[in-house]
Amino acid sequence: MAEYLKKVKELMQSFEEAEVLHISRGLNKKADSLSKLASVAFDHLAKDIKVEILGQPSITQVAVTNVEVQEERCMTPVLLYLREGVVPKNKQEAWRLRIKALKYEIIEGALYRRSYLGPSLKCVDLTEAEYIIQEIHEGISGMHMGVNMVATRAMRVGYYWLAIFLSALKEIQRCDSCQIYAPVTRQPKLNLIPVSSSWPFQNWV
Incomplete structure (x- = not known):
């Protein structure tokens, strides 16, 4: 509806003068009947109301939605290994990845960490x-x-x-x-170290 409203405003600018009037539903039977098309069959409509079914929308402009690409996470190698079996080329890193992947599993496309005493935790x-x-x-x-x-x-x-x-x-x-x-912890982090002197005021400068 927002795209149709935008299109109407663009068409109104092409006229020298345009006026928008609000007509209540009770005074506009055609608009009232068209608003009920979702719940009323065509047979129940009045004969003076003409209905045209459009096979495609009147707006040809394609709406584009911004898609945010998630950056690679530290658990991405584990997810790729469990899904597709992808391992690093380094043998030592591949061995570590296989050992690490034993703690994880894939449930309905999402990565979960196995738990010993409870349910699996979603990563x-x-x-x-x-x-x-x-x-x-x-x-x-x-x-x-x-x-x-x-x-x-x-x-x-x-x-x-x-x-x-x-x-x-x-x-x-x-x-x-x-x-x-x-x-606030007022206790010192380290124990106090007593300093002994051979005679009074020895450590004074």
């Missing part, structure tokens, strides 16, 4: 992973939890990616609430 890219981490950490049902809890919860709901703990850490570090209200 996602970094864009989807960022959204998942944000929803788990501070979404509608999210809680401002630590790194391990956020990453564990992401795997419990069925998602997996290689840098899952790193993604959780970055999300917590840029969260204002976590940084403001986080407990």
Whole structure:
């Protein structure tokens, strides 16, 4: 409909004067009947209403949709190996890929990581992973939890990616609430080392 509206506006510019009037449905029986064609058969239409069936659209302009190409992920070699059997030319890298692929499987065209005690985890890219981490950490049902809890919860709901703990850490570090209200550890990281002196004020300069 948007393309037809655009075409009508282009045709209106070719006239010296054009006026658009709104007619209510009750005063325009033809338009009212045409609007009901999806649910009413042609036999029930009035005889004064002419219906023309077009075999092709009136607009010849081809609509083009932008397609975003996903960049290659770190799990792409595993996916290609499981789908098509593609392995690197290097024998050592090919052996590592075969060992790594044992942990994964393809279900309905998507890559999943096998789980020992639970269902298989769906492998996602970094864009989807960022959204998942944000929803788990501070979404509608999210809680401002630590790194391990956020990453564990992401795997419990069925998602997996290689840098899952790193993604959780970055999300917590840029969260204002976590940084403001986080407990401050005042204990020194290293034990204090006492310094002994042979006489008083020996170490003073």
